[in-house]
Amino acid sequence: MKANATKRAPRRIKTARRVAAATRYILILYVAGQSPKSVNAIANIKKICEEHLQGRYQLDVVDLYQQPQLAQGEQIIALPTLLRKLPSPLRRIIGDLSNTGRVLVGLDLRSKA
Amino acid sequence: MPKGRPTLICGGAGCGKTLLAMEFLVRGVTQFNEPGVFMAFEETAKDLTQNIASLGFDLKDLIAQKKIVVDVVFIERSEIDESGEYDLEGLFIRLGHAIDSIGAKRVVLDTVEALFAGLPNPAILRAELRRLFRWLKDKGVTAIITGERGEGMLTRQGLEEYVSDCVIVLDHRVSEQTSSRRLRVVKYRGSTHGTNEYPFLIDEDGISVLPVTSLALRHIVSSERVSTGIARLDAMLGGKGYYRGSSVLVSGTAGTGKSSIAAHFADAACRRGERVIYFSFEESPSQTLRNMRSIGIDLQPWVKKGLLLLHANRPSFAGLETHLVMKHKVINDFKPQVVILDPLNSFVIGGNEISVQSMFMRLLDFLKTKQITALFTNLTLGGSVLEETEIGISSLIDTWLVLRAIDSGGERNRGLSIRKSRGMAHSNQVREFLLTDHGVELRDVYVGASGVLTGSARLTQEAQDQALQVLRKQEIERRQLELKSKHQALEAQIVGLRAEFEVGKTESLRITGQEQAQGAQLAQGRADMALSREEDVAANNPKRGSP
Numbered sequence: 331m332k333a334n335a336t337k338r339a340p341r342r343i344k345t346a347r348r349v350a351a352a353t354r355y356i357l358i359l360y361v362a363g364q365s366p367k368s369v370n371a372i373a374n375i376k377k378i379c380e381e382h383l384q385g386r387y388q389l390d391v392v393d394l395y396q397q398p399q400l401a402q403g404e405q406i407i408a409l410p411t412l413l414r415k416l417p418s419p420l421r422r423i424i425g426d427l428s429n430t431g432r433v434l435v436g437l438d439l440r441s442k443a
Numbered sequence: 444m445p446k447g448r449p450t451l452i453c454g455g456a457g458c459g460k461t462l463l464a465m466e467f468l469v470r471g472v473t474q475f476n477e478p479g480v481f482m483a484f485e486e487t488a489k490d491l492t493q494n495i496a497s498l499g500f501d502l503k504d505l506i507a508q509k510k511i512v513v514d515v516v517f518i519e520r521s522e523i524d525e526s527g528e529y530d531l532e533g534l535f536i537r538l539g540h541a542i543d544s545i546g547a548k549r550v551v552l553d554t555v556e557a558l559f560a561g562l563p564n565p566a567i568l569r570a571e572l573r574r575l576f577r578w579l580k581d582k583g584v585t586a587i588i589t590g591e592r593g594e595g596m597l598t599r600q601g602l603e604e605y606v607s608d609c610v611i612v613l614d615h616r617v618s619e620q621t622s623s624r625r626l627r628v629v630k631y632r633g634s635t636h637g638t639n640e641y642p643f644l645i646d647e648d649g650i651s652v653l654p655v656t657s658l659a660l661r662h663i664v665s666s667e668r669v670s671t672g673i674a675r676l677d678a679m680l681g682g683k684g685y686y687r688g689s690s691v692l693v694s695g696t697a698g699t700g701k702s703s704i705a706a707h708f709a710d711a712a713c714r715r716g717e718r719v720i721y722f723s724f725e726e727s728p729s730q731t732l733r734n735m736r737s738i739g740i741d742l743q744p745w746v747k748k749g750l751l752l753l754h755a756n757r758p759s760f761a762g763l764e765t766h767l768v769m770k771h772k773v774i775n776d777f778k779p780q781v782v783i784l785d786p787l788n789s790f791v792i793g794g795n796e797i798s799v800q801s802m803f804m805r806l807l808d809f810l811k812t813k814q815i816t817a818l819f820t821n822l823t824l825g826g827s828v829l830e831e832t833e834i835g836i837s838s839l840i841d842t843w844l845v846l847r848a849i850d851s852g853g854e855r856n857r858g859l860s861i862r863k864s865r866g867m868a869h870s871n872q873v874r875e876f877l878l879t880d881h882g883v884e885l886r887d888v889y890v891g892a893s894g895v896l897t898g899s900a901r902l903t904q905e906a907q908d909q910a911l912q913v914l915r916k917q918e919i920e921r922r923q924l925e926l927k928s929k930h931q932a933l934e935a936q937i938v939g940l941r942a943e944f945e946v947g948k949t950e951s952l953r954i955t956g957q958e959q960a961q962g963a964q965l966a967q968g969r970a971d972m973a974l975s976r977e978e979d980v981a982a983n984n985p986k987r988g989s990p
Contacts, residue, residue, distance in 0.1 A: 398540035406533040425527035436524035
């Protein structure tokens with residue numbers, strides 16, 4: 331199994347890069363109204379998306395104060411939370427997204443190295 | 444629990460925290476019509492539903508009725524990345540939404556500490572939890588927070604610092620192979636609370652806690668007397684029997700008939716229409732019924748009528764506290780006037796006499812406050828009668844009957860005596876105690892020249908006595924006959940003497956007559972002679988006149 335994993339790993343990165351080049355990203359940002367963190371998070375994600383996902387992303391901003399029932403379905407505890415719906419697997423990033431590097435890693439736009 | 448404030452419940456694994464929390468919610472709905480929110484951080488909704496169903500609560504139904512909302516919070520650590528600052532507002536929103544959707548008054552968070560495993564930054568978490576508890580207070584809901592027992596702290600993450608209004612600790616310990624559950628109210632701001640450990644048990648109805656028995660000895664007692672079921676025994680107890688609401692102890696060595704006395708009492712009480720609980724610790728109910736039938740007491744009809752409840756289990760089945768709580772429950776449900784415990788000594792396992800005594804003291808206290816007449820049986824070991832029962836409850840007892848085995852002449856008989864009976868005059872005599880096929884009989888013992896005799900020795904002695912009686916009677920008759928014959932003899936003698944006397948009398952009369960006749964004749968002869976001699980009668984007269 332381990333041999334297979336190493337074979338697969340480089341393939342995955344390659345796939346990710348290829349995917350990153352081609353696939354559509356669907357991101358949902360959950361925020362809590364107009365709190366400072368929420369505002370920062372919105373600004374930050376917009377910046378990241380424009381920089382790295384130009385033209386192939388879809389960003390939804392959900393204000394949980396307006397739609398609280400959505401929190402349960404997606405298991406939102408911390409705010410702000412960014413969910414990467416596509417490509418799968420589901421990824422979750424909490425925080426106001428000020429650490430761009432971490433965001434990119436979390437979205438699989440950059441390898442951890 | 445304090446209304447509108449958070450309470451912390453902590454304890455080790457499997458102590459019953461989730462259960463307590465769930466029962467709090469469900470009873471809030473069913474008994475007080477207060478809807479509730481259950482936020483689960485560790486179990487899934489399905490697991491919860493199943494666990495709760497084991498207690499008889501139907502969670503699905505309550506959720507459908509919009510009385511309870513279950514929100515399962517699931518954090519997958521590997522999914523999460525952290526970037527920048529965040530807070531737990533999501534949790535607040537979810538909770539707020541759930542509370543508002545049904546107008547909940549009660550909230551359970553079980554167990555919040557699971558968040559620490561899921562989220563990366565403990566500092567933020569702590570700050571947010573503090574905020575959460577204040578938020579709950581502001582919302583005006585009564586909340587229960589559960590937490591795992593920590594090393595050296597009440598909870599693993601030290602939640603007790605934040606929830607400072609009320610803290611309850613649950614404990615589940617095993618001692619001498621039996622487990623017991625305790626709960627303790629560690630803190631309760633703004634109220635006086637009992638700080639002792641209280642035992643509780645979890646059964647098919649949920650959690651029952653032993654009520655605080657006030658050991659203040661303020662019972663009101665009645666002066667009514669109830670029959671023991673054995674007429675002779677009633678007579679020995681001042682003529683009327685036990686006091687209602689008193690405690691009776693029947694002690695004796697093995698096989699002396701203690702359970703039989705208990706059965707008589709149960710029978711008598713049921714006849715009066717009273718309810719009886721018979722707690723048995725060594726025999727199964729059917730065994731008890733069978734054994735009592737053999738001495739002519741049929742308890743089956745009372746069981747059928749629902750007046751008699753036979754409750755049997757072995758003491759080793761659970762800890763003492765659990766037993767006590769169980770008995771409280773059964774007594775509160777059945778509401779009897781008489782309670783019988785048979786036998787007490789089976790609780791003494793491995794030197795725990797003090798705990799057993801404490802348990803019985805509390806049970807007695809409970810029964811006295813309810814004015815329930817209690818009858819205990821106790822097996823005493825050893826041949827000699829002890830001055831005190833080995834668990835030392837004789838001083839708590841009002842009436843103490845002692846059954847003794849009397850060995851003599853190669854056989855063993857039973858004797859009953861009243862050791863003490865508070866508040867009434869009682870006989871101090873030992874009575875022979877017989878188990879016949881129509882119940883218990885008490886007979887006077889034979890007190891003879893050779894001491895107290897019972898059983899066949901008594902019968903022999905009685906036979907001997909009778910023989911003696913007969914002999915004596917015969918002796919008397921014989922003497923009487925003798926006397927009579929003597930009397931007759933005497934009479935005969937008298938008659939004879941009289942006859943003799945008569946004869947003598949006749950004879951002497953005759954002789955006297957003869958002599959008189961002779962005398963008369965002589966006198967006549969002299970007179971005639973005088974006449975014939977023509978004496979001077981006048982001249983002779985003075986001579987005659989002078990002598």
